[in-house]
Amino acid sequence: MNEIQQSLQRFLPELALTGALLLVVLVDCAQAAWKNAAMRVLTLAGLAGSLAFCLGLRGVSGEIWSGMMVVDPLGLFFKVLLIGASLLVALVFTFRNSRELHGQGQGEFYALLLAVTLSNLLMAGANDLAMLYLALEMVSITSYVMVAYMKGDRMSNEASLKYILFGAASTGAMLYGLSLLYGITGTTSLPGIREFLGAGMTDATRTTMYLVAMLVFAGFGFKTAAVPFHFWCPDVYQGAPTPVTAFLSVAPKAAGFAILTRFFFSGLATPGADAWDLTGSIDWPWVLMLVSALTMTVGNVAALTQTNLKRLLAYSSIAHAGYVMLGVVALSANGARGMIVYLLAYLVMNLGAFLVVTLIHHQDGTFDLRDYPGLYRRAPLLTVSMAIFLLSLMGIPPMVGFMGKLYVFAAVIERGPSYWWLATVGALNAAIAAYYYARILKTMIIDAGNEEKPAFRLATADQAWVAVLAIANLLPIFFWARIEDWARASLTLYAGR
Amino acid sequence: MNAEAAVFYVLAAITVGSAAVVVLARSLIYSAFALLFTFVGVAGLYLLLGADFLAATQLLIYVGGILVLLLFGVMLTHKLYDLDLRSEVTQFLPGVIVSIGLFAVLALTAWRTDWAGGDGRAPAATTREIGQLFMGRYLLPFEAASILLLVALMGAAMIVRRKRSA
Amino acid sequence: MTLQHYLLVSAALFALGVLGLLTRRNAVNVLMGIELILNSANLNLVAFSRYGTGNLEGQLFAVFVVVIAAAEVAVALAIVLTLYRLRRTPNLDEADILKG
């Protein structure tokens, strides 16, 4: 009983979300006019409460629920990031300012948002193969439903179908890999697996570990949309309602990186050594380097020719996953810090870009870049903010995006000359990306538009949120020391047993 | 050849044979009904492995739930009473080559790897222990799974329900 | 019977499931292939649980997989039904608005 009580205390963020989820489902059954407002408030309150509970867990480290999950600073960082992403999405995107969601039932949306957040948190702290797989599938299944949210819309439906078939196949492959891992090590708990692998293994088993790693990576690659498991990504991001796209491009991806980090560092690292040291079983860096380089390149090159902004941002988000992966490749504390910083930056810049796209779609009903000329005159605030978001995505100082790139590139270069080619690939990619981001800016600002279109009428709340997100891309540079302290403090993985 | 081996080979033949029908049959409905035998065969293998609880779960959920759902899916996505439920096949040859290669790799893995060894005894009668584990060590995944089922139920209902005329 | 026998059966199921994924055009049929894959992984888990350590972890994992599979199929079929309602086809390659 005592253990359950202790687990519950360290599980308060998740409990708050669960409570809010159940309440939203109940309220949705009511037939009242205040229902929608109540559900929105409940959702926001649940998320905010969850965030508040997270603060109480600072510095706590340990196993909960008999080793099914762990609480540790890195997990906490991801929890804050994930809850923050959901909170921002719930605040910024409303059923009023999105043409796609307008008129759809609201209860399920909030319930699903809370459910995805909850599963993301479970994923960030999973410490057992069963829990890991369950959490991953929970995130996936709830995301499938969110993508199909626009009833009667062909694109939404088609996107969801592709998503679910691709997702089910890749998680199926991952499950097979996990089952083989259980067969090799005889346990499903990550610390147990590390203990076993740390004791050394035979050559035959090492070969099997390659196979396991490949199969398991199918699942993680699917979640983080890394090449070659990225095929679903553009279709899904284009077909889903834009708020959902914005959410999916940030939260599950971050959760994917959380679980990737935990699986590789907590499950496969050498016990006793530095927490960021992997077993010498497989040449991990080379595998990850290749994936990272391919992901960046494929994403950026494909984005070059896109005119649909949702699709363009989808490809660019694939590329960004490649940059984040650079942090993982470095396999060092600095690399992990780079990953953390990059994900933080990515959250504010990507959500901002998607918000602008949504607002433009709300007024003009288009996602096509060819309809964007002349926007500067019609909506100066949106254009300026978009410029900030895009410059941030490019990695231009002093935006946060620059800090993210700086940290990951530094971490890679610091690893030695054999890694420098990767940094070069990354730099080249940044140049390609700069081209298509700049093209959007040019279209919006310089190209002459059709003067007949009316000026933008934006709600005050929407203007405020755009401005807040733009400032969030600019300001952090001024109190960077605080952020760096936080990132450094988050670099502890619970690795005991 | 002892009795256990005989039972195993029969079950394995049923499982793999019907799985092949699932994948190769031209008619969708044959695939679906062949899946029944795969599921039952796998349930039999579970029994042989001493996992009686899991075998019953397999029957209940796979046969009574998933298969019935799939059959509904097959029938609702075609003209009813249409006998010719064709399921077209694309890229057959490359697919076969890939799967044969995959099978070879997995078979080799199964043969060569040094799997974690125990004393070779089956876990004791499982139902009670599984129940206790669900309420003990696996409490969190157990509860999380219930949330998952709730959300999936809600989501599936939301997706198929026609848009409100409001 | 040894562990390897069961692993072979499961490997065959997995390969057949992948074959189904690769060659079928019908969405429901692809789902069947996915079920084969999940079943093969489950068979692995139970076999390892029996012949490996003799602990129940594998069996419990398998129970969760079964539950997840059920939820996944329910959602997937809902989506396939909507596709059919909108498009009058369950075939995947006719779902082709999203391209590029």
Add this chain to the structure above:
Amino acid sequence: MDFIYGLLPADLPTWVRVLGAGIACAVIGVTAMALGPLLYVYAETKVAGFMQDRIGPKRVGPHGLLQTVADAVKLLFKEAIYPAGADKKLFILAPCLVVVGAFLSFVVLPFGSRMQAVDLNIGLFYVVAVSSLSTVGLIMAGWASNNKYALFGAMRSAAQIVSYEIPAMMSLLTIVMIVGSLSLQEVVWAQQGGLQSWFLFRFFPIMPVVAIVFFTAGLAECNRAPFDIPEAESELVAGFHTEYSGFFFAMFFMAEYTEMLVISAVTSVLFLGGWWAPHPALQQIGSVGLGPFWLIAKAWFLMFVMMWLRWTLPRLRVDQLMYVAWKVLLPIGLTLVVLVGGLVLWFPDGFAWDGWVGWPLTLALFGFLFVVMQRAIRWSRKRAVEMAA
């Protein structure tokens, strides 16, 4: 099986005795299962006749006793007709699956303390699990018939069975919580000591409700009236077996009545003490155990209740059918699970009034329900007449 094993001469080799006992069991079992429906169909016609002020069968044999035998013989010799365009393989396989699904449940039914084919420790779970085979069989039959009414009937049946399985499971869970085991034999042993310790009469106002939920769901699971929408003559001809004739039709018939027997027997095991006599003194005559007698008597009584209901209650509409499953029985079932869970925790020995007050109260409750239902039916008939006039 042990029982018959004991009857065989002890000087035979063991394997002969085991084999002999096995074969004898199988023969007796299958014969009983196959011939039972003859009896039940006869009973059904007689009950129906009585309820509707008719005489029922009376020409063939004394009191028409051989009527069903004659029917069966006719069915067996009738030509098996395959509808045009039907899928012959599946058409034949379907009734086999349904029958197998129905018969497999018998494996775990305890007829006496030692009269049980296998005492699986997942017995209850097993009973629920094998019944899924029948569901697939139904869909197969409906599809293979190449007839849209058959297919509609099959899909309705399947949807209905799957829906009602959930409340049935919920009420099963309460019993499992009280007993702490899934083995049917242990469920029966937990009800030792006569009438007052049967589960139906424990926790007075609660267990009767559990029993009603289970029995109602069971009734729906074998597609019996008032839940016989899938076979509603006026809408869907005869449902999934519309196209069947001859031997295969007989198989469906057999499966249906076998399922009725299984549901009744399981209900008896769960709530009516299984093979225990109402009073310990009635448990055996001399050295002969009366276990099978009591179980079969209880099961037959419940089958009679099923027939009674069939000829009394009007049929539900499809939407009402689903409404009852999801919005009435399921919430009640969930509440009961929580409630009984609490009771098991706080009153491990049952309520104070469980002993000698519980069962008369329960019977009074059922009597009350009976009267209320009778009134309701009479009232609705009167209204229908008024409306017509």
